[in-house]
Structure formats: C-alpha cells, structure tokens
Amino acid sequence: MRKALVIALLGIAAVLPLVRYRPAPAGAHPVAAPAPAASSSIASAPPNPPGNQSVVDGPEVDSDFGPYQVRVTFSGTRITDIALITEPGDRHSQRIANAAAPTLRQEALQAQSAHIDTVSGATATSEAYAQSLQGALDAKGH
Amino acid sequence: MRLVRQIMGLPISLDLPDDEQDAAERAFAWLREVDRRFSPFRDDSEVTQFDPDGPHSAEMREIVGLCETYEGLSGGAFRARLPGRGFDPSGIVKGWAAQRAGELLRAAGVTRFCLNAGGDVIAAGRTWSVGIRHPDQPMAVCAVLAVRDRAVATSGSYERGEHIFDGRTGRPARELVSLTVVAADLTTADAVSTAAFALGRDGISWAAAQPGCLVHAVDAERRVHRSAALRDLLVSPGTMA
Numbered sequence: 001m002r003k004a005l006v007i008a009l010l011g012i013a014a015v016l017p018l019v020r021y022r023p024a025p026a027g028a029h030p031v032a033a034p035a036p037a038a039s040s041s042i043a044s045a046p047p048n049p050p051g052n053q054s055v056v057d058g059p060e061v062d063s064d065f066g067p068y069q070v071r072v073t074f075s076g077t078r079i080t081d082i083a084l085i086t087e088p089g090d091r092h093s094q095r096i097a098n099a100a101a102p103t104l105r106q107e108a109l110q111a112q113s114a115h116i117d118t119v120s121g122a123t124a125t126s127e128a129y130a131q132s133l134q135g136a137l138d139a140k141g142h
Numbered sequence: 143m144r145l146v147r148q149i150m151g152l153p154i155s156l157d158l159p160d161d162e163q164d165a166a167e168r169a170f171a172w173l174r175e176v177d178r179r180f181s182p183f184r185d186d187s188e189v190t191q192f193d194p195d196g197p198h199s200a201e202m203r204e205i206v207g208l209c210e211t212y213e214g215l216s217g218g219a220f221r222a223r224l225p226g227r228g229f230d231p232s233g234i235v236k237g238w239a240a241q242r243a244g245e246l247l248r249a250a251g252v253t254r255f256c257l258n259a260g261g262d263v264i265a266a267g268r269t270w271s272v273g274i275r276h277p278d279q280p281m282a283v284c285a286v287l288a289v290r291d292r293a294v295a296t297s298g299s300y301e302r303g304e305h306i307f308d309g310r311t312g313r314p315a316r317e318l319v320s321l322t323v324v325a326a327d328l329t330t331a332d333a334v335s336t337a338a339f340a341l342g343r344d345g346i347s348w349a350a351a352q353p354g355c356l357v358h359a360v361d362a363e364r365r366v367h368r369s370a371a372l373r374d375l376l377v378s379p380g381t382m383a
Contacts, residue, residue, distance in 0.1 A: 107285055114271060114273075114377045116286055117157065117271050119283060122275070122299070
C-alpha cells in the first residue's frame, strides 16, 4: 500500500509539468478529507480506505521560478485529480518555465515508472532529506 | 539491510547484506572521523587550522593534491581557495571520503552494496538503479541509470542555493541547475561534477571529456544534455524488475 502511494507520487511528479500548462480552475475538486498540511507526511501517510477519496498535498517546492505545490486527489490508491495549489507567480519566469519544460518533462516522464534503489542529487541537507524521494526510499527500507 | 546515519550534516544511506553490520559501522566511523578532521565548521579541524606551509597529514596531502589537480583541469573554475575565504575543500572531501568508506567495505569483504552519501552514490557488486533527482521536484527523478561497480555524483543549485562558485569570476555558477557524473570511482565523479558545475555550460563537454566519465546535465532553461554513451545506462520503463 505504501509502495503504491510512493509510485503514485512519482506519477504525480511526472505529470506536474503538464499541470503547469493547463492549470485547473480553482474549486473544481470535490474532496472528502481535509488535506494534510505538511509534505513530510507523504512517506508515512496512512493508507486510504479503498473507494474513498482523499487528498494529499505535495511538498512546497522552491524552483528558480518561485515556489509551487500540488494537491493530489486519490480514489483509493488511484489518482483522480491533480491541481496546483501554489504556482510560480512571476509572469516572465512562468513563461520561461513553460517554454523550456518539455525537454526535461520528456526525460522525467520516461523515468518515473522505473524501479529505483537510490537517488543521486545535489547535497541533501538533513532537512530537505526528510521530504525527498531518497528519504522515502530509506524509510521504506529499499 | 538499509542503514541510515546522519554524518557530516548529511544523510548517509547504506544498503548491504544483513550480516555485514560490523563492516557498515566501521565505514560510518570513518565518515565521522572525516567530519571531525576536515569539517570547515569545526574550529579545531585540519581544514580550519590549515597552514599552506604544513605540516599536513597524509589524508590532507591527498585532499590538497586533488584540489590542485581539479583546479588545473578546470582552468581555475573549481577553486578550494576563493578570494576572501579560507581553504575549503568541501567540494572534494565528500566524494573522497565516501569513496574511502566504500574501499573499507570492500576490504572487509563486502562486495555487494550501495552507498549514498548525501546524493553521491557508489553502486557495487550488482546492478543498482540510480535515479537522478529532478532539479525542481524533490520527490521525482529525471532519469534512472542502471549502474554496476561505478559511482554517480550530482552537483546542483537546488538544495543549498548558489553555493558553487566559478573560481574564474568569483560569482555563483548559474548556467546549470544540475550536473551528474558517472565514473569508475566516487572521488572522480564528485570532483568532476563539482568542477563541471562551476564551469557552467562549458562544463558539460568538459566533464564528458574526462577519462571514464559520463555526464547528464540540466541547464537553467531546463534542457537536458548528456554523453552519448550514457544512453547505454538509461533505464527505460519496464527494462528492470
């Protein structure tokens, strides 16, 4: 179940750039459960009862274009909706982000479904580690 | 068995067979020793007390030698002595220390392990799938590599902000957001990735030209650049269990 959640989150991350292209209108996402506020709950989120809708907020991510954050709606373990809660505000930066996203997006989409043992990244501080994929893999024991 | 320790201010994750805990603890002990001796944040460390005229320990001589080598190879883009700052070989020490930890494991007879020191990875004894972190998304990867008996190191600006400086200009390196190097050992992978990141866009081809090195880079415009031969390591969906 937890594995399914991690896989689902990887899927979400892959779809993120798509969300940048087509931001969903606010308020169009009926949800049954309140969204947890902290992103660090991702790796240890309790399993959702099958058939029930639940919502998970991703970590607020600082990009070069400003902070953004996604909210994901699950039906059981299936993702039914993804929306940006916050998105980079600066219009110029936003335009650059959108114009440049596809290449990295293609690579990322390719990568998400692969099995992963470990993650190479720029020096992870202990704080960032708690909200990282490597942290989630370690918490899972693999 | 996967063990995680916080050493040198970094999460160190070690995956190895269940009966090898003693060897793992020795590797962790070495990394703690490195933290004591080479941290720029400890008043009594060999780095803080560094005197260019010496005397230096054998390990410090090795570190200084590595710094000089990569300062030369990168045309001064990588620098352990930036103007107005003390000697700071941090860009070299992490990979070097983790490589040594890997050698301690091998010397203890551990052949199959995966060591991840704050994002710098040694994949030994079998094929390990190593994701490269997506520069904008902590929970995502932008590539997955099938790596065996090689090391993978990544430099980027997304975790600690602009902390890598171009020694030629003294300004933060800004042309890339992430640069990953695959090499035979982690000392090389880490040093080449740090120096290449400081070089900026030119660092991509520079890193790819270093002996035995493969590179994957994401520039500030989010374009992906990589060595042609890296394709052989790329895992596409479904090719690994």
